Amino acid sequence: MRISNNIMYSDFIKNLGTNSSKVQKTMNQLSSFKEVSKSSDNPLLVSKIMGLNVALDQNQMYSxxxxxxxxxxxxxxxxxxxAGTTMLRIRTLVQSSATATAGTDEVKANKDEIQQSISELVDTLNTNFDGRYIFGGSNTNTPPYVVKKNSDGDITGIDYQGTDQNLPREISEGVSVDLLSNGNNxxxxxxxxxxxxxxxxxYFNDLVSALNSDDKTQLSGDLLSRFDNLSDNITSVxxxxxxxxNRLSAAQSRxxxxxxxxxEEISDKQDVDVASKYMEYQNQMTAYQATIAMGTKIMQTTVLNYLD
Structure with a gap:
């Protein structure tokens, strides 16, 4: 079967275009270090890479x-x-005031220090983190605890001005935890x-009243046992x-x-193996140059080549 020059020219142009496209694609991969640069390169692979990137962004947000x-x-x-340290000091002062040997001046001095310690306790519980009060419930913008005093300057109690809600935080898909911000606890x-x-x-109102009246029965009995329950409650929280x-630390590790x-999975799918890709490029360049070399021979053929 006779092969016409037109067929040879057509095959040459086709092979030249194919080899040129391969070389161009490999050069783009080597310059960008990416297997694909647009969705048309490999739609399925690009779709997988996009899904992995979305999952990575979400995971970093959870982090x-x-x-x-x-x-x-x-x-x-x-x-x-x-707060526990302050409570321990208050208990020591209550015990000191409850002893039979504690005189009026000592009880008064203890009362003054206890009131200072109560104010210190409130300041501690009003701690804020990054501008947010940690025990205010969902109301993180205003101090949750306020000391109440009478006209004589004696403490009559503590008011809680926060909410009863904890703060939910999503730490992974479908998994949430509550930050224990409900200060009522x-x-x-x-x-x-x-x-x-x-x-x-x-309790603090009753305690100051007992100190004012030097009621050692209350100080050594009911007030001391109540104090232990309230102090244990802070320890429990x-x-x-x-x-x-501990749970959050485990979540951080996961x-x-x-x-x-x-x-690693994104890298496996997206990043090129430079050494392997360069070898591929060298082979493609060899094929491309061979195609050009053969093309010059084909193009130079005339009718005179067939005359003997």
Whole structure:
């Protein structure tokens, strides 16, 4: 079968275009270090890469939320530690005032220090993190605790001005935790032995009244046992904060692992193997140059080449 020059020219142009396109594509991959640069290069691969990038962005958003929540719980733990120290000092002063040997002047001095300690306790519970009050419930913009005083300057209680809600935080898809920001949990307690409820503000009012009247029976009895329940309640809330911090730390570890896996998977699908791709480029250039070389021979053929 006779092969016409037109057929040879057509095949040459087709092969030249194919090899040229391959070389151009490989050069683009080497210059960008990416397997694909637009969706038409490989629609299915691009779709997978886009999905992985969305998952990575979402995971990094969760990471920021988790880190913020961990910092929040750490500030809470520090504040409750200071609150526990202040409560311990108040208990020591109550015990000192309850002894039979404590005179009027000593009780008055203890009362003054107790009132200072109550104010210090309120300042501690009004701690804020990044401009947000940590025990104000959903109201994080205003101090949640306020000391009440009478006309004589004596403390008559503590008012809680926050809300009863905790702050929800989504730490992964479909998983949320509540930051323990409901400050009412620190104010109120329930005595399982007596079945009675108590309030920190009410207690401090009763305590100052007993100190004013030097009621050692109350100071050594009911007020001391009530104080222990209220102090234990603060310790209990602190343990809950610690448990939440442990959970968040575990979530942070999982998030970091997931982020690393997603980055590796994106890299496997998107990034080029430079050494392998360069070898591929060299082979393609060889084929391209061979095609051009053969083309010059074909193009130079005339009718005289067939005359003997």
């Amino acid at each position: 920021k939320t988790i880190n913020d929540a961990i910092s929040w719980t750490q500030v809470q733990d520090s504040a409750l530690n200071d 620190l104010m109120n307690t329930h005595d399982k032995t007596t079945g009675k409820d108590d309030n920190l503000g009410t 602190r343990s809950q904060v610690g448990a939440l911090e 998030n970091s692992t997931e982020t690393l896996n997603l980055k």
